[in-house]
Amino acid sequence: MAPDASAPASFDSLRHEVQARYDDLSPHLQRLARLALEDPNRFALETVTSLAQASEVQPSTLIRFAKEFGYSGFSDMQKVFRLRLIEGAPAYREQIYQHRSRLEATAERDPMAILQEFTDASILCLERLKDTVEPAALARAIEMMAAADHIYVIGQRRAFPIAAYIAYGLARLEHRTQLLDFVGGMVPQQVATLRPTDLLIAVAFAEYTPAVVEVVRDVHIRNIPILALTDVPTSPLAKHSELYFCVDDADIHRFRPIAGSMSLAQSLIIGLGYYKDARKEVSAT
Numbered sequence: 425m426a427p428d429a430s431a432p433a434s435f436d437s438l439r440h441e442v443q444a445r446y447d448d449l450s451p452h453l454q455r456l457a458r459l460a461l462e463d464p465n466r467f468a469l470e471t472v473t474s475l476a477q478a479s480e481v482q483p484s485t486l487i488r489f490a491k492e493f494g495y496s497g498f499s500d501m502q503k504v505f506r507l508r509l510i511e512g513a514p515a516y517r518e519q520i521y522q523h524r525s526r527l528e529a530t531a532e533r534d535p536m537a538i539l540q541e542f543t544d545a546s547i548l549c550l551e552r553l554k555d556t557v558e559p560a561a562l563a564r565a566i567e568m569m570a571a572a573d574h575i576y577v578i579g580q581r582r583a584f585p586i587a588a589y590i591a592y593g594l595a596r597l598e599h600r601t602q603l604l605d606f607v608g609g610m611v612p613q614q615v616a617t618l619r620p621t622d623l624l625i626a627v628a629f630a631e632y633t634p635a636v637v638e639v640v641r642d643v644h645i646r647n648i649p650i651l652a653l654t655d656v657p658t659s660p661l662a663k664h665s666e667l668y669f670c671v672d673d674a675d676i677h678r679f680r681p682i683a684g685s686m687s688l689a690q691s692l693i694i695g696l697g698y699y700k701d702a703r704k705e706v707s708a709t
Contacts, residue, residue, distance in 0.1 A: 431494030431501075435464060435508040438501075441493055443657045449492070452481045454658070456489045460505075462656050468505035472498055546683035552672055553684040565651055565667055566695045569599075570703070572623035572649070576614070578604040579627035580636055586653065586685045587627045593693030597700065606635065615639050618648050626665070627685070629655040640664050653685060 432438035442457045449457060459479050460467050467475065476483040490501035569575060575594055579587025584605075591603035604611050618624065624643045628636045637660045643650055644664035652665035655672065662668040671684045 432504065435504055438493065438504055439657075446658050447663075452479075452485050453489050453492060455479050455481060456486060458656060458658050461658060464505050464508060468502065468508065542681060546681040549672065549681050549684035550687055553687060556672070557669060557688065561667060561669065562691070562695065565669070565692055566699050568623055568649060568651055568667065569594075569625075569692065569696050570699050572599075573619070573621040574600040574602070575623045575625060576602050576604055576618060577625045577627075578611075578636055578639055580606070580633040582629060582680065582682065583627035583633075583636075583653075583685075586682060586689050587625070589686060590625055590627070590689050590693065593690070594696075597693065597697050599696070604639070611635070611639065615642060618643060618646070620646075620648055622648060624648060624650045625653075626650060626661050627653045628659070628661050629680075630659070632660055637661070653688060 432441050439461060442461060446454060446457055456475075456479055459475070466478070470478075472483045472486050476486055479485075486498045490496075490498045493501065495501040577587045577591045577594070588603060588605075591601050594601035602614065604614055624640070626636060626640050628640075640650060640652070640661055641664055650661075650665040650667075652659075652661040652668035654661040654668055654670060656662070656670055657668075659668075659670075662670070669688060671688055
């Protein structure tokens with residue numbers, strides 16, 4: 425069977441197609457879509473059997489996934505992922521895997537290796553961040569923050585230190601801010617006070633904290649702007665946000681580096697500070 429003429433010919437076009445149709449896919453196909461977007465190198469290099477095992481689906485599901493997007497079969501779709509590698513896309517995940525292997529081999533007898541590997545992995549995350557954040561999106565995020573009457577910030581588990589830092593930075597800039605930290609169980613009542621002129625900054629990565637996802641969904645339904653820091657375009661935060669950033673802090677052991685996410689948070693805060701100063705200078709003249 426020949427591939428459909430409308431089948432995406434590049435990884436970028438396939439990625440956009442997957443993102444646009446994600447909600448309409450079956451749960452098994454959504455699982456494959458997440459893996460394809462999160463780890464395209466794996467899709468390029470591994471067999472149908474190994475990918476099926478990693479995704480906990482039947483091998484036939486990968487064939488169905490490929491045909492869903494107009495390809496004749498999985499090998500036809502896989503050519504798009506392999507072309508991405510040939511054209512020089514950064515082997516970011518492959519480097520992370522190498523760090524993980526070295527850490528597992530040396531950490532027990534050489535604790536200094538932990539510092540070395542986490543530092544190197546964080547550097548990779550930061551380099552990746554510079555390559556993936558769009559300047560226009562960063563400028564738009566700062567404008568959203570500056571325009572908000574009151575900014576609410578939420579994040580739990582691994583995302584909590586990032587959310588806490590954003591709230592800290594906004595407070596340092598004397599911007600009206602509230603960290604939704606779930607202390608006392610009053611978050612639903614706090615969220616109820618948000619107005620359309622406010623902004624919710626939400627931070628969450630897989631596995632997404634259900635309470636945070638619920639808050640984001642509630643705020644979205646009420647047409648209140650949301651700025652999200654998350655990991656993949658298919659995350660529940662990205663789905664409901666006016667603007668989102670994907671930060672790929674790939675894990676090398678039990679804990680993922682947060683250098684990329686924290687650097688983005690700091691950039692937003694510092695950028696907002698300069699933006700406010702510039703507006704003051706214009707008003708004074």
